[in-house]
Structures are given as C-alpha cells and as structure tokens.
Amino acid sequence: MIMQVSANEVKEIFQQLINEKLSREEVAEWAFIRTQAYDNEQLEFFPPEEEGRIWETLQYLEGVDLKENNETYLHVDSDFFQEFRDKWGIQPERETNISTHPKHEYVVTLPNTLDTILLKIQRKEGRPLGTLINQWVQEKVQQYAKAM
Numbered sequence: 001m002i003m004q005v006s007a008n009e010v011k012e013i014f015q016q017l018i019n020e021k022l023s024r025e026e027v028a029e030w031a032f033i034r035t036q037a038y039d040n041e042q043l044e045f046f047p048p049e050e051e052g053r054i055w056e057t058l059q060y061l062e063g064v065d066l067k068e069n070n071e072t073y074l075h076v077d078s079d080f081f082q083e084f085r086d087k088w089g090i091q092p093e094r095e096t097n098i099s100t101h102p103k104h105e106y107v108v109t110l111p112n113t114l115d116t117i118l119l120k121i122q123r124k125e126g127r128p129l130g131t132l133i134n135q136w137v138q139e140k141v142q143q144y145a146k147a148m
Helices: 007-018 024-039 048-062 077-088 112-125 129-147
Strands: 003-006 043-046 094-101 104-110
Touching: 003 007, 003 024, 003 048, 007 024, 007 048, 007 077, 024 043, 024 048, 043 048, 048 077, 104 112, 112 129
Parallel strands: 003 043
Antiparallel strands: 094 104
C-alpha cells in the first residue's frame, strides 16, 4: 500500500515537536514509519517537487530521539528551530504557555518576528523564556491596574 507524505504534514509534525505537543520518541517513530515505506518504494511525496526537502526532513526527524548517553539527547531544543529554519526557510511558530496563577494557564502563539526577538533576549538574559514572559505580562497588567 502506498503511503503519502506532504510538505505541510512534515512541517506540522516538526512544529508539534518544537511546541512539545509530540515527544521526541513519537516524532522519531512517525518519521521511521515513512522512511521504511520509502525503503520499500511505497512512499509518495506531495508536492513531488518538494521530495528532496521532505526526505531530508524525515531523515532528520527520525533521529531526534537519539541520545549521547542515558540522560543526554544528541540534539538540544534550539537545534530543532535551526533545522526547521534551514530546511524550510521560515521561522517555526512557538507556542508559549504563560501561567499567571497555578490554576490558570494561557497559550500564546507568537508571530515569527517576535519569536526571533524573544530568543535573542532569552540568550542575552540567560533566563527561561517562560519566566521572562511572565514577568513582562505581570508588569504590563500592573501598569494597567494603576491607570484604572
């Protein structure tokens, strides 16, 4: 039976890895199934002109769960962003969870331009991205509260 894989599907799976909606192991297994289909000449690429890029991405995703040792993965999370940008020429969208209270959590999808800036700030500050965003949101809410 012929299996199809599309550029959009590959990018979506990559995005889910980046946003931790799928585990490394789930993504590697997903890619493995498709590389096995390819080896058995049972994989079709859509669109056909994206075959090279889709295939390279599948090969990369198949190895995202590889470990250097029992506790350390070969790839760090920032590698996924770079690989996505290198392969697809666009910045992946990052969903950031913002928690204002232990019982309330919000998901914010950031546009590519803001995500790039946030990653630069995070590197400069050396603090977790969630911590920085929580701090900024709290400051902004407090400013509005004072003005009310």
